[in-house]
Amino acid sequence: MRxxxxxxYVNNLKNMRSILxxxxxxxxxxxxxxxxxxxxxxSKGESVETTSLLEAGTPMIISFWSTSCKPCIRELDAVYxxxxxxxxxxxxxxxAVSTDDSRLLSKAKSFAEGxxxxxxxxxxFDKNQDFMRAMNVSVxxxxxxxxxxxxxxxxxxxxVPGNELELFEAIRKSLK
Numbered sequence: 437m438r439x440x441x442x443x444x445y446v447n448n449l450k451n452m453r454s455i456l457x458x459x460x461x462x463x464x465x466x467x468x469x470x471x472x473x474x475x476x477x478x479s480k481g482e483s484v485e486t487t488s489l490l491e492a493g494t495p496m497i498i499s500f501w502s503t504s505c506k507p508c509i510r511e512l513d514a515v516y517x518x519x520x521x522x523x524x525x526x527x528x529x530x531x532a533v534s535t536d537d538s539r540l541l542s543k544a545k546s547f548a549e550g551x552x553x554x555x556x557x558x559x560x561f562d563k564n565q566d567f568m569r570a571m572n573v574s575v576x577x578x579x580x581x582x583x584x585x586x587x588x589x590x591x592x593x594x595x596v597p598g599n600e601l602e603l604f605e606a607i608r609k610s611l612k
Contacts, residue, residue: 507595
């Protein structure tokens with residue numbers, strides 16, 4: 437009977453080892469997540485490679501939004517309102533990525549410009565949702581903080597007033 441229990445114990449250890457190894461690989465893959473290379477459109481209608489955002493060498497907030505998403509708009513407005521104070525403490529950029537499709541592209545552009553976001557944000561338009569898919573975004577708002585090397589260091593979905601403070605805290609930590 438003892439051999440049976442020893443065999444079960446060894447088998448459980450092997451299973452546990454496999455689970456832990458899989459978990460470690462998953463965590464390292466998530467921790468090493470980078471901004472993928474995808475072509476999107478800027479507010480002038482020009483094609484832009486998303487990896488070109490990394491050329492400035494500064495951290496950034498990347499926010500996926502749509503014109504029909506009220507929480508997205510509230511969050512981007514909150515970031516826009518806080519941006520002058522934040523910019524006094526840290527050098528970073530905000531990239532607002534519209535996920536509206538090609539039928540709503542002109543509406544999204546005029547909407548973003550009308551709110552003043554074009555003054556302080558990098559506006560990108562992902563009309564085919566290629567960047568959205570590459571970043572594994574399934575719902576908006578979905579926001580990422582990316583360090584100066586392009587590594588994703590923070591993300592959240594949905595919006596509750598005050599979440600914008602978490603974004604800035606992640607930016608500050610990335611600069612230390």
